[in-house]
Amino acid sequence: MNSDGSEPRLIGVDWGTTSFRAYLLGTGGAILRRIELRRGILHVEEGDFEGFFRTHVGPWLTEYPLPVIVSGMITSRNGWIETPYVELPAGPEELAEKLTAHRLADGLEIYFITGATALDATGAPDVMRGEETEIAGALDTGLTDGLLVMPGTHSKWVKLSTGRIAAFETFMTGEVFAALRDATILGKLMAGTEPAPEAFARGVRAGFASPGALLHRLFHARTLPLMGLLEEWETADFLSGLLIGTEIGAAIAGRDIDCVSIIGRSDLARRYGEALGIAGIGVVETPPDLATRGHLAIARMAGLMEG
Amino acid sequence: MNSDGSEPRLIGVDWGTTSFRAYLLGTGGAILRRIELRRGILHVEEGDFEGFFRTHVGPWLTEYPLPVIVSGMITSRNGWIETPYVELPAGPEELAEKLTAHRLADGLEIYFITGATALDATGAPDVMRGEETEIAGALDTGLTDGLLVMPGTHSKWVKLSTGRIAAFETFMTGEVFAALRDATILGKLMAGTEPAPEAFARGVRAGFASPGALLHRLFHARTLPLMGLLEEWETADFLSGLLIGTEIGAAIAGRDIDCVSIIGRSDLARRYGEALGIAGIGVVETPPDLATRGHLAIARMAGLMEG
Numbered sequence: 348m349n350s351d352g353s354e355p356r357l358i359g360v361d362w363g364t365t366s367f368r369a370y371l372l373g374t375g376g377a378i379l380r381r382i383e384l385r386r387g388i389l390h391v392e393e394g395d396f397e398g399f400f401r402t403h404v405g406p407w408l409t410e411y412p413l414p415v416i417v418s419g420m421i422t423s424r425n426g427w428i429e430t431p432y433v434e435l436p437a438g439p440e441e442l443a444e445k446l447t448a449h450r451l452a453d454g455l456e457i458y459f460i461t462g463a464t465a466l467d468a469t470g471a472p473d474v475m476r477g478e479e480t481e482i483a484g485a486l487d488t489g490l491t492d493g494l495l496v497m498p499g500t501h502s503k504w505v506k507l508s509t510g511r512i513a514a515f516e517t518f519m520t521g522e523v524f525a526a527l528r529d530a531t532i533l534g535k536l537m538a539g540t541e542p543a544p545e546a547f548a549r550g551v552r553a554g555f556a557s558p559g560a561l562l563h564r565l566f567h568a569r570t571l572p573l574m575g576l577l578e579e580w581e582t583a584d585f586l587s588g589l590l591i592g593t594e595i596g597a598a599i600a601g602r603d604i605d606c607v608s609i610i611g612r613s614d615l616a617r618r619y620g621e622a623l624g625i626a627g628i629g630v631v632e633t634p635p636d637l638a639t640r641g642h643l644a645i646a647r648m649a650g651l652m653e654g
Numbered sequence: 655m656n657s658d659g660s661e662p663r664l665i666g667v668d669w670g671t672t673s674f675r676a677y678l679l680g681t682g683g684a685i686l687r688r689i690e691l692r693r694g695i696l697h698v699e700e701g702d703f704e705g706f707f708r709t710h711v712g713p714w715l716t717e718y719p720l721p722v723i724v725s726g727m728i729t730s731r732n733g734w735i736e737t738p739y740v741e742l743p744a745g746p747e748e749l750a751e752k753l754t755a756h757r758l759a760d761g762l763e764i765y766f767i768t769g770a771t772a773l774d775a776t777g778a779p780d781v782m783r784g785e786e787t788e789i790a791g792a793l794d795t796g797l798t799d800g801l802l803v804m805p806g807t808h809s810k811w812v813k814l815s816t817g818r819i820a821a822f823e824t825f826m827t828g829e830v831f832a833a834l835r836d837a838t839i840l841g842k843l844m845a846g847t848e849p850a851p852e853a854f855a856r857g858v859r860a861g862f863a864s865p866g867a868l869l870h871r872l873f874h875a876r877t878l879p880l881m882g883l884l885e886e887w888e889t890a891d892f893l894s895g896l897l898i899g900t901e902i903g904a905a906i907a908g909r910d911i912d913c914v915s916i917i918g919r920s921d922l923a924r925r926y927g928e929a930l931g932i933a934g935i936g937v938v939e940t941p942p943d944l945a946t947r948g949h950l951a952i953a954r955m956a957g958l959m960e961g
Contacts (some may be wrong), residue, residue, distance in 0.1 A: 424880075429812045464881075469860060471874040472881045500874065517877075518869040520836070522831075526837035531829050553776060558866035562825040562897070566808065567778045570824075573731075574771075575778045590869070597866045 354376050355411045356534055356652050358404060359642030362421035363387045370639045371405050371411070378639060380407065388426050396427035397451060397458040408455065410521060416642045416649040418460040419477035422447070434466035438511030439483045439641075443648035460645055465515050473517050477638075478503050479611055480645065484637030486510055487644040495608035495633070496598070498615045500525075504598040520594045521615065524587060532567050546581035547618075550588025551595075551625045558596035564589055591622045599628070608633055660684050662718045664961050666949030669728035670694045670784055676711050680745075685946060687714070695733050703734035704758060715762065718904045721958040725767040726784035729754070739781060740807060745818030746790045749880040750955035766950055772822050780824050784945075785810050787952065790919055791944030802915035802940075803905070803930075805922040807832075811905040828922070831894060834867045840875050843889040853888035854925075857895025858902075858932045865903035866867035870919055871896055875911045875936070898929040906935070915940055 351375040361368040365387040371380040382403050391399045422430040430447045447459040462476030475646070476495055478583040481504060485495065491510045500521040506514040528534045544562075554563055568586045571577035577585055599607075606629030609616050620630045646652050660680040668675040672694040678687040689710050689775050698706045729737040736752045754766040769783030773795035788810055791922070792802065798817045804810040813821040835841045860871055874891045880885035884892055906914075915935030927937045937949055939945075953959050 366940065388727045436915060469863070471860070472883065473873065474877055474880065498873060506884040516870050517873045519872045520869050522838050523869060526833040527830070529828070530833035553778070556776070558868075559900075559907055560865075561904075562827050562830060562869055562901050563823050564778070565826045565830065566780065566824040570779045570781055573781065578780065591864075594869050595869075600866055627872070638659070 352451055353379055353646070355379055357643060358407060358411075358415045359411050359637040359639050359646075360400075360404070360417040360419075360421075360537060361419055361477060361480070361642075362414065362426075364389055364420045367399075367403070369407075369639070370642070371413075372639055373645055375624040378642060378644050388421055388423075396421070405493070414458065414646060415455070415649065416446075416458045416460065416646045418480035418638065418642065421476075422461055423461050423476055428459060430459055430461035432462050433479075435463060435465050436508065436511040436513050437463050437479070438486060439644045440523075441452045441511070441558075442479060442483060443645050446645070446649050448499060451470050458646070458649070458651060460642075463515070465556060467514075467516065469486075472554075473515060475503055476517065477586075478505070478515075479512065480514055480641035482507075482525075482641070483639040483644050484639050484640030484642075485608065485610060485633050487640050488637075490608060490633070493606070493608060494602070494604055495610060496619055498610070498613065499617045500618075502594065515550070516598065517596070518594045520557055520590050525600065528583070533582065533586060536568065536572055537586070541580060543578075543581035543584035543620050546577060547588035547621070549577075549612050549623050550585040551592035551622045552588075554589040554592025555592075555596040555622075555626045556592075557601065558593045560590070561593045566592075574613070587618065588622065590613055592626065595619075595622055595626050595628070605629055606631055609639060620651040656824075659952055660686055662686055663715065663951050664950060665714060665718075665720050665722045666946045666953075667707075667711070667722065667724040667726075667728075668784060668787070668945040668949075669726040669733075671727045672698055672707075674710065675774060675945070676714075677949070678704030678714055678720075679946055683947060683950050686917040686942060695728055695730075697757075697949065703728070704841055706767065707764075712819055721765065721953060723753075723765045723767060723953045723958065725787035725945065728783075729766050737766055737767060737768035740786075741818050742770060742822075743815065743818040744770050744786070745793060746951045746955050748818070749786060749790060752951050753839070753952070753956050759925055765953070765956070765958060768947075770822070771927075772820060774821075774823065780822060780931050782810055782822065782824070782895065783816055785822075785946035787811070788817065788944040789814075789819055790951050792917060792940050794947050795941055795944075797915060800913070800915060801906070801909070801911055802917060803926055804917045805926045806918070809926075810935070814922070823905065825901045827897050831897050834872070834893065835890070840889065840893060841874070842888050843875065843879055844893070848887060850885075850888035850891035851928075853892040854928070855932050856884075856894040856896035856934050857897075858899035858929045859895075861899025861901075862903040862929075862933045865900045865907065868896070868900045871900075874960070894925065895929065895932075898926060899933065902929055902933050913938055914937055916943060926944070938955075 367384040369382040608631040676689040699716040913940040
């Protein structure tokens with residue numbers, strides 16, 4: 348037993364489509380060791396998820412026979428085991444109740460956290476796998492109500508209410524940006540690598556002011572340079588701002604929102620923070636490593652660990 | 655002189671980025687001969703536009719030394735000669751006034767119809783080159799006021815007022831559809847080739863109801879099949895409907911519109927007609943060959959031809 352509170356208690360794994368992150372977690376949530384690979388479920392050969400898992404996490408388990416809790420796309424149809432989505436509202440308690448225990452041949456039990464699904468007003472479904480665990484981590488920091496955004500290739504806007512997820516919506520903004528850059532006439536203009544903050548802000552304002560006009564305003568990424576009203580090297584940041592501004596305008600439409608919490612510390616998260624500021628919306632940063640905090644909160648709620 | 659009114663009077667050329675169409679036009683607008691090539695200004699080698707033109711239209715000119723009028727992207731920066739845009743409002747009269755005469759070495763004069771530019775409420779510019787001539791043709795059929803749509807890779811929505819173009823907006827919908835199909839996860843689902851009219855209608859209704867939510871609703875093209883609420887083979891038509899419905903919703907936002915005129919007879923134009931019907935908006939078809947009708951109207955207005 349370490350006297351400094353760093354006794355290992357749990358192994359948490361965040362296993363996504365293109366990444367694998369495993370954490371040896373100590374008393375009080377300290378991250379004692381971490382493995383972060385840019386190889387996710389897409390890169391597991393012949394569906395041998397157990398082999399992949401044992402290769403990377405096996406040495407820890409030999410040393411510390413701890414409970415293992417896993418979140419992310421690993422519970423999707425293309426993952427290790429497919430688990431049914433939990434319906435909203437859902438918080439750490441519902442996620443703990445719906446844990447799926449998977450026993451391996453040698454008796455090791457792995458606990459899978461399932462994803463969440465939501466129906467919007469039109470009856471169309473939305474889904475997440477992995478984000479619910481980060482949100483559980485955010486809830487564990489004391490956040491209980493309000494709107495939060497999780498920037499990413501597919502960003503999520505999440506409404507929290509009394510400590511649970513009340514609703515959420517996915518936006519394909521990041522993937523749309525990449526597709527426009529790689530597969531349209533706009534891409535040819537995007538040679539710039541220098542940041543263009545003014546062009547970004549201009550795009551944000553245009554998108555935020557009229558989210559419904561996106562298919563029209565995209566054309567301005569071509570006409571503004573054509574008419575000498577934007578430098579070609581600024582086009583990429585104008586387009587990025589236009590898309591993010593459109594997303595923010597759509598996500599907060601009809602809501603009385605003063606501030607939004609952002610999960611994530613990436614360059615993209617910083618971009619969302621800037622865009623929210625330009626749109627006149629306050630930003631609250633959340634602490635890093637919310638996935639591991641979620642692993643601990645859910646494991647504790649499920650009685651998987653001592654202390 | 656032919657007694658049946660088919661005496662050649664004008665050579666009209668519609669020269670776009672990826673197509674070249676030349677027409678030998680008779681008294682009263684009859685198309686006596688036509689050349690239609692899927693090779694536009696992109697395919698002219700070493701900028702030899704005159705050579706390309708003479709190869710295809712030279713034989714007509716030898717037989718009939720008629721005036722030649724040309725419209726389309728051929729007057730853009732990458733075309734034969736770049737002409738300044740005409741500002742709105744503009745109709746056949748302004749287009750006739752702004753014709754650019756280009757004299758070749760042998761004395762042949764070619765008259766270029768220039769494009770139009772518009773500034774939207776935010777000061778962002780829009781441009782067209784070629785469509786103004788089709789619109790002049792539509793005006794020549796008696797249309798004077800109202801909204802018309804010109805479906806295409808970059809569709810145009812045009813507001814007519816007292817026989818002139820009052821305003822217009824370009825939507826990149828067609829190119830966005832192709833980019834989503836070719837460069838996102840949605841493309842993998844789009845294996846279907848059978849038409850899926852119900853999925854198309856469902857997409858139209860979703861897009862039309864909330865044009866601002868496009869970046870979110872795109873994700874439904876993934877989640878609906880995932881949850882068994884849409885067949886994978888229906889995904890392409892759902893997405894097509896979603897984009898066109900979004901465009902229609904944005905184009906008519908804030909306007910009191912009962913019906914819209916459609917220019918064009920393509921499959922895409924039929925799709926727009928169906929989508930407008932699903933959105934509860936009346937559709938007025940325009941006659942075919944409006945570009946040549948525009949060539950004649952503008953040439954007549956400019957005094958280029960007899961009769």
